[in-house]
Amino acid sequence: MNLEDLRRDYLMAGLDEKDLAANPIAQFEIWLKQAIELQLKDPTAMTVATVDASGQPSQRIVLLKHVDAAGFVFFTNYGSRKARELAGNQKISLHFPWHDIERQVKVCGVAEKISAVESAKYFLSRPKESQLAAWASHQSHPVSTRQMLMQQVARMKEKFAHGDIPAPDFWGGFRVAPHEIEFWQGGANRLHDRFSYRRTGEQWAIDRLAP
Numbered sequence: 001m002n003l004e005d006l007r008r009d010y011l012m013a014g015l016d017e018k019d020l021a022a023n024p025i026a027q028f029e030i031w032l033k034q035a036i037e038l039q040l041k042d043p044t045a046m047t048v049a050t051v052d053a054s055g056q057p058s059q060r061i062v063l064l065k066h067v068d069a070a071g072f073v074f075f076t077n078y079g080s081r082k083a084r085e086l087a088g089n090q091k092i093s094l095h096f097p098w099h100d101i102e103r104q105v106k107v108c109g110v111a112e113k114i115s116a117v118e119s120a121k122y123f124l125s126r127p128k129e130s131q132l133a134a135w136a137s138h139q140s141h142p143v144s145t146r147q148m149l150m151q152q153v154a155r156m157k158e159k160f161a162h163g164d165i166p167a168p169d170f171w172g173g174f175r176v177a178p179h180e181i182e183f184w185q186g187g188a189n190r191l192h193d194r195f196s197y198r199r200t201g202e203q204w205a206i207d208r209l210a211p
């Protein structure tokens, strides 16, 4: 398979420092809103990179569920590989790959569990079938067959047949407090525009980076 000629040029737009918000969260909200309004598929999907004790990185996609000055929030199983890696090393990187608008955003920061109350509030807003799936899935651990998984779902459905399904204590959110956020806009001939915000106390410093 020859992949060498698979490429395209990025011609949609440029990015200038004068167009950037002073605060990267405000800038992120502008770009995320545009990604949603332009009906990108999975606009909130982000790749999350964590590292294990040996320094081996691993990644997976999760959905961003909240963002504000305090950081970026996603939800997962606290026994999952990502959560176990974060327990040993809170350093994390997030990546939004908005191909259709020739943009990407990278976030580096530190992840912390949110409160059980906050997690329960989000859990209760989810569709019931997804709540049952969270109860049934020992995320990231081997499961012998799909049938075993479905049996576990059926057991949970029976157990929680009446009333609200409570949030499992092994499931909840992480908030990523960022210290670096980069905005990338594709440019012609690989001469892209990149701006990196770095936290300097209460303020943010902005550097244009070479593409």
Ligand SMILES: Cc1cc2nc3c(=O)[nH]c(=O)nc-3n(C[C@H](O)[C@H](O)[C@H](O)COP(=O)(O)O)c2cc1C
Binding pocket: 042, 045, 058, 059, 060, 061, 062, 063, 064, 074, 075, 076, 077, 080, 081, 082, 083, 139, 140
């Ligand atoms: C579009 C998309 C969204 C996903 N959203 C989540 C999510 O919000 N939370 C989650 O735990 N897993 C989500 N997943 C599944 C994860 O990618 C991953 O398989 C799972 O969290 C286990 O990862 P780990 O074993 O590295 O911990 C999503 C997958 C895709 C493709």
Ligand SMILES: Cc1ncc(COP(=O)(O)O)c(C=O)c1O
Binding pocket: 063, 075, 076, 126, 127, 130
């Ligand atoms: C395992 C898992 N957990 C959580 C989510 C996030 O879904 P929701 O928007 O229902 O919270 C997803 C989305 O794909 C997922 O696959």
